[in-house]
Amino acid sequence: xxxxxxNGIKCQAEPGSTILQAAQKVGIKIPTLCYDERLVxxxxxxxxxxxxxxxxxxxxxxxxPVAEGMEIQTDSPTVIEARKEILxxxxxxxxxxxxxxxxxxxxxxxxxxxxxxxxEGGYNGEKKNYPIDDSNPFFTYDPNKCILCGKCVRVDNxxxxxxxxxxxxxGFYTHVGVAGDKTFEExxxxxxxxxxxxxxxxxxxxxxxxxxxxxxxxxxxxxxAYCGVGCQMDLLVKDDKVVGVEPVNIEPNDGLLCVxxxxxxxxxxxxxxxxxxxxxxxxxxxxxxxxxxxxxxxxKIKEIxxxxxxxxxxxxxxxxxxxxxxxxxxxxxRAVIGTNxxxxxxxx
Amino acid sequence: xxxxxNELLEADVxxxxxxxxxxxxxxIGAKIRQALRKGSKLIVAxxxxxxxxxxxxxxxxxxxxxxxxxxxxxxxxxxxxxxxNKEFIEERTEDFEKxxxxxxxxxxxxxxxxxGVDPEDIRKAARLYxxxxxxxxxxxxxxxxxxxxTNNVMSMANLAMLxxxxxxxxxxxNPLRGQNNVQGACDMGALPNVYTGYQAVNKPEIAEKFEKAxxxxxxxxxxxxxxxxxxxxxxxxxxxxxxxxxxxPMVSDPDLNHVKHALENTEFLVVQDIFLTETAxxxxxxxxxxxxxxxxxxxxxxxxxxxxxxxxxDAPGLAKPDWLILMDLMNRLGYNKKYDNPSxxxxxxxSVTPSYAGIDYQRIENKGIQWPCPDKEHPxxxxxxxxxxxxxxxxxxGIEYKDPAxxxxxxxxxxxxxxxxxxxxxxxxxxxxxxxxxxxxxxSYVEINPATAAxxxxxxxxxxxxxxxxxxxxxxxxxxxxxxxxVVFIPFHFAEGAANILTNAALDPKCKxxxxxxxxxxxxxxx
Numbered sequence: 001x002x003x004x005x006x007n008g009i010k011c012q013a014e015p016g017s018t019i020l021q022a023a024q025k026v027g028i029k030i031p032t033l034c035y036d037e038r039l040v041x042x043x044x045x046x047x048x049x050x051x052x053x054x055x056x057x058x059x060x061x062x063x064x065p066v067a068e069g070m071e072i073q074t075d076s077p078t079v080i081e082a083r084k085e086i087l088x089x090x091x092x093x094x095x096x097x098x099x100x101x102x103x104x105x106x107x108x109x110x111x112x113x114x115x116x117x118x119x120e121g122g123y124n125g126e127k128k129n130y131p132i133d134d135s136n137p138f139f140t141y142d143p144n145k146c147i148l149c150g151k152c153v154r155v156d157n158x159x160x161x162x163x164x165x166x167x168x169x170x171g172f173y174t175h176v177g178v179a180g181d182k183t184f185e186e187x188x189x190x191x192x193x194x195x196x197x198x199x200x201x202x203x204x205x206x207x208x209x210x211x212x213x214x215x216x217x218x219x220x221x222x223x224x225a226y227c228g229v230g231c232q233m234d235l236l237v238k239d240d241k242v243v244g245v246e247p248v249n250i251e252p253n254d255g256l257l258c259v260x261x262x263x264x265x266x267x268x269x270x271x272x273x274x275x276x277x278x279x280x281x282x283x284x285x286x287x288x289x290x291x292x293x294x295x296x297x298x299x300k301i302k303e304i305x306x307x308x309x310x311x312x313x314x315x316x317x318x319x320x321x322x323x324x325x326x327x328x329x330x331x332x333x334r335a336v337i338g339t340n341x342x343x344x345x346x347x348x
Numbered sequence: 349x350x351x352x353x354n355e356l357l358e359a360d361v362x363x364x365x366x367x368x369x370x371x372x373x374x375x376i377g378a379k380i381r382q383a384l385r386k387g388s389k390l391i392v393a394x395x396x397x398x399x400x401x402x403x404x405x406x407x408x409x410x411x412x413x414x415x416x417x418x419x420x421x422x423x424x425x426x427x428x429x430x431x432x433n434k435e436f437i438e439e440r441t442e443d444f445e446k447x448x449x450x451x452x453x454x455x456x457x458x459x460x461x462x463x464g465v466d467p468e469d470i471r472k473a474a475r476l477y478x479x480x481x482x483x484x485x486x487x488x489x490x491x492x493x494x495x496x497x498t499n500n501v502m503s504m505a506n507l508a509m510l511x512x513x514x515x516x517x518x519x520x521x522n523p524l525r526g527q528n529n530v531q532g533a534c535d536m537g538a539l540p541n542v543y544t545g546y547q548a549v550n551k552p553e554i555a556e557k558f559e560k561a562x563x564x565x566x567x568x569x570x571x572x573x574x575x576x577x578x579x580x581x582x583x584x585x586x587x588x589x590x591x592x593x594x595x596x597p598m599v600s601d602p603d604l605n606h607v608k609h610a611l612e613n614t615e616f617l618v619v620q621d622i623f624l625t626e627t628a629x630x631x632x633x634x635x636x637x638x639x640x641x642x643x644x645x646x647x648x649x650x651x652x653x654x655x656x657x658x659x660x661x662d663a664p665g666l667a668k669p670d671w672l673i674l675m676d677l678m679n680r681l682g683y684n685k686k687y688d689n690p691s692x693x694x695x696x697x698x699s700v701t702p703s704y705a706g707i708d709y710q711r712i713e714n715k716g717i718q719w720p721c722p723d724k725e726h727p728x729x730x731x732x733x734x735x736x737x738x739x740x741x742x743x744x745x746g747i748e749y750k751d752p753a754x755x756x757x758x759x760x761x762x763x764x765x766x767x768x769x770x771x772x773x774x775x776x777x778x779x780x781x782x783x784x785x786x787x788x789x790x791x792s793y794v795e796i797n798p799a800t801a802a803x804x805x806x807x808x809x810x811x812x813x814x815x816x817x818x819x820x821x822x823x824x825x826x827x828x829x830x831x832x833x834x835v836v837f838i839p840f841h842f843a844e845g846a847a848n849i850l851t852n853a854a855l856d857p858k859c860k861x862x863x864x865x866x867x868x869x870x871x872x873x874x875x
Contacts (some may be wrong), residue, residue: 098844112732137784161381190770191788192374209782220660223469223647225640226773228525229353230649230716231377235641236658242641242661252353253652258374260773260785265641267781268661272623275665285624285634290666293633294673299747300616304588310568314578314587316540318594318670319530322645322657324693325528325670326536329593332674335562336683340549340572341587344538346530347492347575347861348600 004070008080019061019072020048030074031083031112033200034149038255039158045090045114045149049082050074058082084116086175090147092121092199093128102233103202105214109147130175135185139196139206139262143175148205152176152195159256165188176203193262197247205261210243221248224261225320229253231261242268247268301337317344350520351731352651352718357383359518361480363473365415365504366490366865370399371447371770373488373524373650380486389480391473393418394490396795396837397767397830403665409832410463412765413494413752413866418470419503420460420749423451425474425542432478436512438454441742442582445507461703462749464832478511482518487525489767502745509742515705515733525650527774528640532648535719536697536706540572541594545701558692561700564683574860575601576853579610587616593670594637598626599843600773602851602862603818620673623777626843637670638663645690646712648719653708653727671672751868753854756834760816760868762800763835764850767865772841779841786839792845793824795837796871801827811874814838816867819849822874836871838862 001012006023013022018041023030033045041063049058053071058079061072073079091113098104126259129145148167153176156165164187168177178187196204217236224231230343231253236244242265249255278285304312317329326344333342356362356379368376377400384390384403392404393415401407410418426432427448437444456467456474463470477483491500504521505514513519525531537543547554555567573581579597581604583588589795590611601607611617611630617632628634643665648654663669671690679686687693691709698704706721706728708749717728733742756763771788773779780786794812796804806812808827813820822836823845831837838847851869 019591062525098520137787140425143385159382160378161385186815190370190374191784192378196801200445209781212538220641222641222660223649223655224530225528225647225657225778227373228527228530228650229373230528230647230651230653230655231375232655236400237660240661242489252649252653253375254354256375256378259771259788260779261375263784264779264782266774266783267622268641269664270781272637273664274622274628274634275667276636277666278624278634279634280633281764283766285629285631290668290676294676294680297618297633297677300589301681308588310380312586312588314573314576314582314590316575316590316592316595316597317525317533317536320594320640321529321533321644321670322690323529323536323648323654323689324531324645324699325593325674326533326538326675327693327697328671328678330537330543330682331562332678332681333591334543334549334567335564336678336681338566338568340540340568340570341578342538342572343540343575343578344530344533345527345575345595345600346539347595347859348597348864 002066002068004068004072006072007074013066016199017066019050019064019066019070021060022066023061028074030061030134031115031281032062033108033112034151036151036155038249039151042150042154045086045147047083047086049079051076051079064190078118084118087113087116087118088123089123091118092123092125094147095144101202102205105201106199115315126172128175133183135183136189136191137207138191138193139204141184142203142205143177145201147201148174148175148176149200151198151200151274152204155194155198160192161196162188162190162192165195167256180243191259191263192257193259194247197262206244208243210238210241212238212243217243224257226260226264231257233257233261235265305337308333311341313337313339314341317342319345349522349524349651350733351518351522351759352381355518355731356380356387356484356486358484359383359388359480361391361485363485363487364400364475364834365393365487367486367488367524367767368398368767369486369524370396372526372768374510374770375757376524391476395831395835404409406469406476408463408465410440410446410465412763412835413496414463414504415491415494415500415749416463416496416845417454417459417749419507420451420454420747421456421463422474422477423447423471423507424454424459425456425471426478426510427451429475431475432510433512436509440515440737441509441744443744443852446746447510447744450748460672473623475835476765477507477513480513482516483511484519484522485513486524490865492523492861494821494866495856495859496750496861498858505742506744506747509744513733517731520731520856521651531650531652532646532654535648540574540845543700545703545722558700575861576855576860579607582614583610585613589617590614591618592627593620596627596777598630598773599846599848600840602848602864604846604848605819605854606853609660617757620670621777622667623781625775625777635666635673636665637673638667642667643669643671643690646694649716652718653716654666654704654712654719656709656712687716740816752864754817754852754866754868756868760870761834762869762871764814764847764867764869765835765837766840766847766851769839769840772839774789774841775843776841791824792821792838792842792847793826795826795828795873796831797829797831797835798827799833800836800871801825806871806872806873813872813874814850814869816850816852816869818852821845821847821849836869
């Protein structure tokens with residue numbers, strides 16, 4: 001183990017770990033924008049700089065490894081000043097439309113500007129003016145809000161491994177885009193939305209009809225209902241409605257989702273959802289009460305069982321339902337009705 | 349899966365067969381690609397040039413239904429070049445001679461001829477897989493949905509045992525389950541021959557155990573019928589009532605004209621679902637169910653991990669969670685057991701299921717547990733068959749290659765294979781109601797090789813009439829070299845232009861899976 005001091009606190013860290021990881025271990029918060037523990041450290045935004053005694057300049061804590069005897073200050077006046085300057089440079093060229101920006105309340109840039117009291121850049125420099133890419137059905141991309149942290153590019157290339165987006169051009173003109181600077185819809189993008197999930201600002205935003213503020217939401221942890229991977233995700237809920245999905249960084253998906261998991265939840269609120277039991281009368285399905293429907297089913301079961309025995313029944317259970325529901329279905333047919341004629345779509 | 353999903357990241361060689369992973373299990377597809385970036389090698393065997401084929405070190409574009417020939421050819425190479433794991437075979441397996449006998453004459457030349465691939469590629473794949481320190485097989489419905497499905501799976505097990513690529517981390521034989529809880533539905537005994545945890549219904553001591561646990565007498569010890577057999581029985585009039593929960597056989601099952609007849613022929617049909625599906629439209633009673641975000645419970649994923657789902661919102665209108673509906677029906681039929689919540693049901697499951705015995709809601713509050721988990725102190729089991737197989741020694745099988753049930757002929761000269769696409773899901777009950785997904789893939793289509801299309805005078809986007817012995821559909825042509833000449837592919841999601849009007853309901857004799865992946869069809873330009 002390596003011995004070091006952070007803000008006067010003596011601590012230990014694994015060899016090869018970074019200053020950021022060492023600080024997190026002892027509960028010291030260092031702000032980050034381009035950092036993601038799953039990605040190769042990028043050191044691009046420099047908001048995580050810290051002061052290391054004896055070093056010539058401030059070092060980015062997300063990529064600097066710990067060393068024996070290091071003495072680190074994470075919030076010295078020099079560090080604070082540097083962070084303020086970085087934030088000023090970022091918002092100098094960032095639309096200040098937080099009043100209507102959908103990301104407001106969940107924007108790391110906004111949070112940090114609040115924390116460090118930054119209202120404006122104040123340099124009166126040139127502004128970016130890119131067209132907004134609205135081509136993808138699930139998300140929009142506004143390059144003018146991008147702070148070039150590169151998280152989207154790295155998630156796409158290192159974890160999703162689709163390789164649809166990258167940095168284009170140099171210097172002031174550097175921006176994130178798809179090959180040939182075309183639209184997302186014309187690219188190899190598979191709409192997984194993993195870039196959207198990691199964007200710390202409002203550059204990559206899910207398209208959703210509902211208006212909400214992030215502080216109005218409840219997050220409910222659940223398991224995706226599509227394929228068998230069992231991705232863990234948080235449903236974002238406002239007023240009894242699911243308005244978004246975020247991946248959880250835990251096994252088995254480690255913070256990734258696919259297009260269906262990320263954006264395929266919208267069937268939940270579809271007007272065609274079945275809302276009442278239906279009973280066929282004169283050839284047509286008509287609305288009924290639960291009691292009517294359940295009594296009819298129970299009496300039919302009794303009648304058919306009496307006339308034809310238990311083997312006249314068949315049950316198709318469901319790979320879409322829970323374990324508990326599948327268990328009850330087979331229990332109902334085996335223990336109560338008396339047949340093993342129960343199966344589901346495992347083979348289909 | 350014998351092994352966990354993240355173990356793929358550490359595999360030296362990944363052999364993907366009959367799985368279009370990046371479209372059907374996209375996050376596992378991404379993880380396979382992460383492994384490749386770290387230096388793993390990839391073998392892909394599939395009738396279509398799927399995305400992963402571009403990343404493969406060896407790609408074997410086999411004819412649909414020739415999996416066994418390929419694996420036998422690979423095993424022939426492994427044995428003739430002495431690449432088998434002799435120690436593993438000696439210590440952990442039996443009947444090795446039977447396997448040797450079966451693959452003795454199955455040279456890569458012979459296999460290549462059947463599969464339509466270069467024998468050198470078979471050699472290359474065999475060497476890669478056998479020489480890998482940790483080689484992992486990943487497969488899906490391209491292996492199972494054949495009349496030889498069971499044998500296909502046993503072939504994969506043969507190959508893994510031959511090379512000692514099982515029972516260790518990052519190895520194994522790994523089926524990817526296609527639906528969120530198909531693993532759990534099987535684990536829970538929603539199968540005609542077993543109770544929960546695969547306890548056989550025909551064993552008197554098991555029946556007795558469940559009679560005691562459930563407080564009933566005379567549980568049937570006669571295995572029941574599978575889906576396909578139930579539909580046949582309904583068609584004949586032997587099954588009078590079908591109760592269908594959260595399934596849509598009117599799109600998902602083979603030979604849909606036959607399915608429709610079977611459902612219409614029942615005396616009473618109950619369908620419980622979240623939308624009025626094509627199947628629900630035929631029902632006598634339709635019950636409105638809650639969707640996954642509207643209830644509590646657990647799903648078991650493809651790596652046997654039991655994970656929570658949680659109620660986030662209320663179900664619309666009067667819709668109810670399926671467990672409440674089923675409990676209500678049980679009670680009305682005179683079985684008075686009451687459960688206050690799904691957690692209580694889960695505890696009952698754990699009490700009758702050895703592989704789930706150690707799991708409860710509290711333990712999986714933050715992170716799921718992989719079964720088997722026999723007691724409360726057990727951490728779960730990331731990979732199976734460590735040191736010993738469930739039956740003791742691993743049994744080699746000598747498996748003969750057999751043709752699919754229906755082969756092309758003069759009248760139906762092409763092979764149809766079916767599958768899913770990224771942007772739709774199964775019968776579209778859910779994805780069909782999501783605007784963006786339907787914008788991406790709005791309708792059914794048929795993939796046709798440019799050579800086939802040229803012969804038939806079909807252009808990209810033309811309407812094409814596809815006919816099999818069971819029916820005809822009209823769909824749009826998508827001319828692409830993703831399929832080979834004389835092989836066509838149709839996604840099965842769509843009720844309009846339904847691939848399953850065409851598919852063959854011929855079943856694997858053991859596991860009764862239908863041969864969705866191969867049938868003979870004829871194509872002509874629709875006028």
